[in-house]
Amino acid sequence: MSEIEKSFTNEKYTATYPVHTADDNLRLDQFVQKCLPGLSREYLKKKIEKGEVVISGRTPPHKSSVKVHFGERVTVTTHNDGVIDEExxxxxxxxxxxxxxxxxxxxxxxxxxxxxxxxxxxxxxxxxxxxxxxxxxxxxxxxxxxxxxxxxxxxxxxxxxxxxxxxxxxxxxxxxxxxxxxxxxxxxxxxxxxxxxxxxxxxxxxxxxxxxxxxxxxxxxxxxxxxxxxxxxxxxxxxxxxxxxxxxxxxxxxxxxxxxxxxxxxxxxxxxxxxxxxxxxxxxxxxxxxxxxxxxxxxxxxxxxxxxxxxxxxxxxxxxxxxxxxxxxxxxxxxxxxxxxxxxxxxxxxxxxxxxxx
Structure with a gap:
């Protein structure tokens, strides 16, 4: 799924994804995993709990089970902790x-x-x-x-x-x-x-x-x-x-x-x-x-x-x-x-x- 906005620095990556008709009423954790298929559900749930996943017009932190709706935008922020992409x-x-x-x-x-x-x-x-x-x-x-x-x-x-x-x-x-x-x-x-x-x-x-x-x-x-x-x-x-x-x-x-x-x-x-x-x-x-x-x-x-x-x-x-x-x-x-x-x-x-x- 392509993001509509993204921002990179050495310290932080932010991407915003639109909720399309086919995604209407999906759980938030399911929607984010669809956007970022390389990440595990458990990892994404922790990001949601920390308030790093934000639904437009709603106040974070959200629950993983909350539903997203057509027309909304979901912004995912990832901080460079030096560990996320190490081998x-x-x-x-x-x-x-x-x-x-x-x-x-x-x-x-x-x-x-x-x-x-x-x-x-x-x-x-x-x-x-x-x-x-x-x-x-x-x-x-x-x-x-x-x-x-x-x-x-x-x-x-x-x-x-x-x-x-x-x-x-x-x-x-x-x-x-x-x-x-x-x-x-x-x-x-x-x-x-x-x-x-x-x-x-x-x-x-x-x-x-x-x-x-x-x-x-x-x-x-x-x-x-x-x-x-x-x-x-x-x-x-x-x-x-x-x-x-x-x-x-x-x-x-x-x-x-x-x-x-x-x-x-x-x-x-x-x-x-x-x-x-x-x-x-x-x-x-x-x-x-x-x-x-x-x-x-x-x-x-x-x-x-x-x-x-x-x-x-x-x-x-x-x-x-x-x-x-x-x-x-x-x-x-x-x-x-x-x-x-x-x-x-x-x-x-x-x-x-x-x-x-x-």
């Missing part, structure tokens, strides 16, 4: 980079190396640790995200400073004039395909899936799902792990993770596509077991948007590259005993060749 690993907050590294900036565009766990823009309970919120607090105006990275995925992200630039870059995406390269670490399972290979399994969201939002894959010749294509190149294979690059041709949600997993390479740390999606639910509910942590090994999926090629800011092609994040570099060196600098050199060499898919 836990073994019961402790995951360290995070509060300031994203800027790769390129001019008067119209900023290109960043998005840290892991930073959202592209606010969603669900993640309202403050977001790229658009961070830069809007600096520039004091709306920032436009032309594409997105999953919360746990790090790497190159483009943010436009104005609508004109946003439209120009969106047109480049739509005309298939933007190329991306992702770095990843994955487990190699029995029967996995041999590198290099191109994955063309179709994919689509299953609305009845548990957990909600999981993407399903279908054979290339299936009538189900939507077309999807990713090219995979190997950098190194060691101890049943692979270090590789992915070049997405299409841009489906979770595309690289799904294509890698269904071809025998589930990503290291991927809680959703590791063969047991219940692990994702347990982490989400903060009840992950020691076995879950051991299976994941690291707090997030080992996926990094390492490079992006685009015709900007002039008619000449520009290549933006995001160095490997510290967490993945440390895992390579401490677990696989592989020098991260040697991997970086391989990536730079591969990107410097005439690859038709980049």
């Amino acid at each position: 836990l690993w073994h019961g402790k907050p995951v360290p995070r980079d509060e300031v994203p590294t800027i790769i390129f900036e001019d008067k119209d565009l900023v290109v960043i190396n998005k840290p892991p766990f930073m959202l592209t823009h606010p969603a669900g309970k993640n309202l403050f640790y977001c790229a658009t919120v961070y830069f809007e607090s600096i520039y004091k105006h709306t920032m436009h995200s032309m594409h997105r990275l999953d919360k746990e995925t790090s790497g190159v992200l483009l943010l436009a400073k104005n609508g004109k630039t946003s439209q120009k870059i969106r047109e480049l995406f739509e005309a298939d004039l933007v190329r991306k390269c992702y770095f990843f670490i994955a487990h190699k399972t029995p029967g996995a395909r041999t590198f290099p290979f191109t994955a063309k399994q179709r994919m689509d969201r299953n609305e009845n899936a548990i957990p909600e939002g999981m993407i399903y894959s279908f054979p290339e010749d299936s009538e189900e799902g939507k077309e999807a294509e990713t090219h995979f190149e190997l950098l190194l294979e060691k101890d049943d792990y692979v270090i590789a690059l992915a070049f997405p041709v299409t841009g489906r949600q979770h595309q690289i993770r799904v294509h890698a997993a269904c071809n025998g390479y589930p990503l290291l740390g991927d809680k959703l596509y590791n063969g047991n999606s219940q692990i994702f639910i347990r982490f989400k509910d903060s009840i992950a077991t020691e076995e879950d942590h051991a299976k994941m090994q690291i707090p997030r999926q080992a996926l990094h948007a390492v490079a992006l090629r685009i015709t900007y800011p002039t008619d000449k092609e520009t290549k933006f590259i995001a160095p490997l994040p510290l967490d993945l570099a440390n895992w390579l060196e401490n677990v696989l005993k592989v020098e991260s600098q040697s991997i970086i050199k391989q990536i730079e060499t591969r990107l410097g060749t005439a690859l038709s898919y980049f």
Whole structure:
């Protein structure tokens, strides 16, 4: 449900939602959960009790059971307590980079190396640790995200400073004039395909899936799902792990993770596509077991948007590259005993060749 008004600062997020005809006579807690589906009913009830949910024309605090009516507006305020969007690993907050590294900036565009766990823009309970919120607090105006990275995925992200630039870059995406390269670490399972290979399994969201939002894959010749294509190149294979690059041709949600997993390479740390999606639910509910942590090994999926090629800011092609994040570099060196600098050199060499898919 779209809000009619919203206000962001580093300390507070306020959003106002209209009550439509279909929502008339809903309980307040049901209405707010419909507006904010990523938050639990219990969490929202506490916000209502604290007076952080206000029905227009009525004096808060309200009861969760009070009914909302067509034409009213409901305003939800969330304060940044430093806890609402933190991630836990073994019961402790995951360290995070509060300031994203800027790769390129001019008067119209900023290109960043998005840290892991930073959202592209606010969603669900993640309202403050977001790229658009961070830069809007600096520039004091709306920032436009032309594409997105999953919360746990790090790497190159483009943010436009104005609508004109946003439209120009969106047109480049739509005309298939933007190329991306992702770095990843994955487990190699029995029967996995041999590198290099191109994955063309179709994919689509299953609305009845548990957990909600999981993407399903279908054979290339299936009538189900939507077309999807990713090219995979190997950098190194060691101890049943692979270090590789992915070049997405299409841009489906979770595309690289799904294509890698269904071809025998589930990503290291991927809680959703590791063969047991219940692990994702347990982490989400903060009840992950020691076995879950051991299976994941690291707090997030080992996926990094390492490079992006685009015709900007002039008619000449520009290549933006995001160095490997510290967490993945440390895992390579401490677990696989592989020098991260040697991997970086391989990536730079591969990107410097005439690859038709980049």
